[in-house]
Amino acid sequence: MDRRYGLYRLLIGAAQGLALYLLSKAFSAHTDNIWIAGGFCAALLTPAVLLAEVSRMPLRWLAGWFVVAALVLGLLGVWGVWRSGPPSPYETTAILRLGFALPGGAILLFISHHLVSVGLEARRWIAPYPAYFDAAWRHALQVALSALFLSIFWAVLYLGAFLFVLIGRKFLLDLIQHDWFGIPISAVVFAGAVHLTDVRIALIRGFRTMVLTLFAVLLPLVAGLSALFLAVGAVTGMKGVWTAQSAAASLLGMALAMIVFLNAAYQDGAEERRPGVVLRWTMRAAPFLIVALSLLSSNTVVVLVLRHGWTPERIVAAAASLVLFVHGAGYIWAVLSKGRFMARLELTNVLTAHLSLFIGLLLLSPIGDPARISVDSQVKALLSGRIAPAKFDYQFLAGRSARFGEEALATLKKSANPEIASRAKQVRSVRLTATPVTPSDRLAHIHVYPAGTRLPAGILELSDQKNWNPNLPDCFLGITDCAAYVMDLNKDRRPDVLFTQNSRISAVLSSPSGWQVRAAVTSNVVCVDSAVLEQSLRSGQVRTTPADEEDIMVGSTRFRLSSPVCNSAPPLTSGTVVSSEIQVGSGPPPSK
Numbered sequence: 001m002d003r004r005y006g007l008y009r010l011l012i013g014a015a016q017g018l019a020l021y022l023l024s025k026a027f028s029a030h031t032d033n034i035w036i037a038g039g040f041c042a043a044l045l046t047p048a049v050l051l052a053e054v055s056r057m058p059l060r061w062l063a064g065w066f067v068v069a070a071l072v073l074g075l076l077g078v079w080g081v082w083r084s085g086p087p088s089p090y091e092t093t094a095i096l097r098l099g100f101a102l103p104g105g106a107i108l109l110f111i112s113h114h115l116v117s118v119g120l121e122a123r124r125w126i127a128p129y130p131a132y133f134d135a136a137w138r139h140a141l142q143v144a145l146s147a148l149f150l151s152i153f154w155a156v157l158y159l160g161a162f163l164f165v166l167i168g169r170k171f172l173l174d175l176i177q178h179d180w181f182g183i184p185i186s187a188v189v190f191a192g193a194v195h196l197t198d199v200r201i202a203l204i205r206g207f208r209t210m211v212l213t214l215f216a217v218l219l220p221l222v223a224g225l226s227a228l229f230l231a232v233g234a235v236t237g238m239k240g241v242w243t244a245q246s247a248a249a250s251l252l253g254m255a256l257a258m259i260v261f262l263n264a265a266y267q268d269g270a271e272e273r274r275p276g277v278v279l280r281w282t283m284r285a286a287p288f289l290i291v292a293l294s295l296l297s298s299n300t301v302v303v304l305v306l307r308h309g310w311t312p313e314r315i316v317a318a319a320a321s322l323v324l325f326v327h328g329a330g331y332i333w334a335v336l337s338k339g340r341f342m343a344r345l346e347l348t349n350v351l352t353a354h355l356s357l358f359i360g361l362l363l364l365s366p367i368g369d370p371a372r373i374s375v376d377s378q379v380k381a382l383l384s385g386r387i388a389p390a391k392f393d394y395q396f397l398a399g400r401s402a403r404f405g406e407e408a409l410a411t412l413k414k415s416a417n418p419e420i421a422s423r424a425k426q427v428r429s430v431r432l433t434a435t436p437v438t439p440s441d442r443l444a445h446i447h448v449y450p451a452g453t454r455l456p457a458g459i460l461e462l463s464d465q466k467n468w469n470p471n472l473p474d475c476f477l478g479i480t481d482c483a484a485y486v487m488d489l490n491k492d493r494r495p496d497v498l499f500t501q502n503s504r505i506s507a508v509l510s511s512p513s514g515w516q517v518r519a520a521v522t523s524n525v526v527c528v529d530s531a532v533l534e535q536s537l538r539s540g541q542v543r544t545t546p547a548d549e550e551d552i553m554v555g556s557t558r559f560r561l562s563s564p565v566c567n568s569a570p571p572l573t574s575g576t577v578v579s580s581e582i583q584v585g586s587g588p589p590p591s592k
Helices: 004-029 034-045 047-053 059-083 094-098 101-122 129-166 171-176 179-199 201-236 239-243 247-266 277-308 312-336 344-363 370-384 394-399 402-412 418-425 439-443 530-538
Strands: 446-449 482-487 496-501 504-509 516-522 542-544 551-554 557-561
Touching (some): 004 034, 004 047, 004 094, 004 179, 034 047, 034 094, 047 059, 047 129, 059 094, 059 101, 059 402, 094 101, 101 129, 101 344, 129 171, 129 344, 171 179, 201 277, 247 277, 247 344, 312 370, 370 394, 370 402, 394 402, 402 418, 482 530, 504 557
Parallel strands (some): 446 482
Antiparallel strands (some): 482 496, 496 504, 504 516, 542 551
16 A cells, blocks of 8 residues: 555544634533534544545545545534533533534444445445445444544553552653643544554454454343243243333343344355354354244333323334334345345345435424433423423433424423422422522532531532532532432541432542542442432441452442542631540431
8 A cells, every 4th residue: 555645544643632622612612612623523524534534535526425424413512412401510521512413423423324325335325235344344444443543543652651640750641641642642643543553454364364253152141042032032022121211221132132143144245254053053043033022122212202192212212113113124135035145135234324324314403302302302201291290300301302302391381280380399400500509509408417417528519510519419519319328438537528319429538638539439239229228328337348448348339439539628626526425316307
């Protein structure tokens, strides 16, 4: 390959890195600017087109496709930020305002790029299937290996920086922590890795053969588990499937895995790579299992919608069920057709790629936005009387449905129905207003134990809209209630506080330099029962662990405390002491 393409890719990486740095700074300072957000989304994703095709596609085609892709991705970013509504005072990362525009845009770019680039190269609307297969798997592995190389690069860089810290030199550590260094260098290193994988294309093909072989071997396992599940469910009943919230995701995940492994076994359909007898029979059975799982998933969504209405997750699950059902139906058509083994699979994959692209664009656009559709559905059910005002989920509008829910909640607060208006006014949405939550607002949502105990001074002022600490519980946002347990965890005669919200724990530890806010993460594999957790806390079954005082035991559950995000309050004043014993709250309701 011409060496100049390596230089082109490095220049593309440098230009992307500089653009991302400038746009990220502007986006962080102006999170409500939808055009900066759109530019950031396009600058992050679209250069992949240039990196992939700079050595293959004619310049005029490459430039045209790059402009179209950048325009579409930019518009998706614009919509992603606009739909998220006014910026919240408590947002910690501006990029999160893009929502699904980044991951969804990346998937759509991958699908559309291979439909366009391969079609242009073949000068046909539908190119020969081996060309699609080769390009898609080559680029997927190039991205994966380049991302792995970039991760190793940063690991080595940080390791070297820490070595210099050992001898009292922090210049390297300080350097790599600056955005003006980290963002551009990451883009350049990633571009260089893409070029290396493109030069050593034989290695990519060898690695692809290994990956496809491993995936193909897994097909009988996935098909066998799915068949066993369907057989047992047919005998014992599917009641649990209709009631489980995550049932659709599990069913769709298994069906998607079967599609990936089936295609790994089929590869490009060449006769010399025809799978063995056992694998061929498994490939014949898998499409029927895919259809069965997608239909079960659809039925699960229908049951939940009839009971509770549409939510964004159910709309996405319904769309995914449709795409996977079409895959399965097309594969059944391939199994039943005469001629070369499952040859119709190739046309099915191309057509379903177009279908996936169309549905994905709908979901990420104003036309089919899941949040907008679900809010319209929920509010219509409320206003028509199908859902009683007392049973309506007003908090869903404030927290899980972007700007559409917040605007609907504001409208409901002015409803002519006094019960709807009253209940809507009880819900606080921190995104609708830039007014910070006051300490008294927070205290109204915090139940303090032991009964009669007061929170230590400075706790309620730990975080504000300019310096929000994500390790704090949601009661600090004035939205939901939480419990606060005042105790001396490390026996230093200074008060510490454990905040609990369901099974989540946030630890606020005292130190001479100020409060340290930690997230307490359970090290147990199984889920923690929130009722058992609360009972252990109230009965005083809390201690630091002997091996590591950074860990705490609540009953029989061990929690690992994360590193502090920031110290947001001044040190404790001298003489502030709390009893090292934990008393069990009883009698009157907990104090505020």
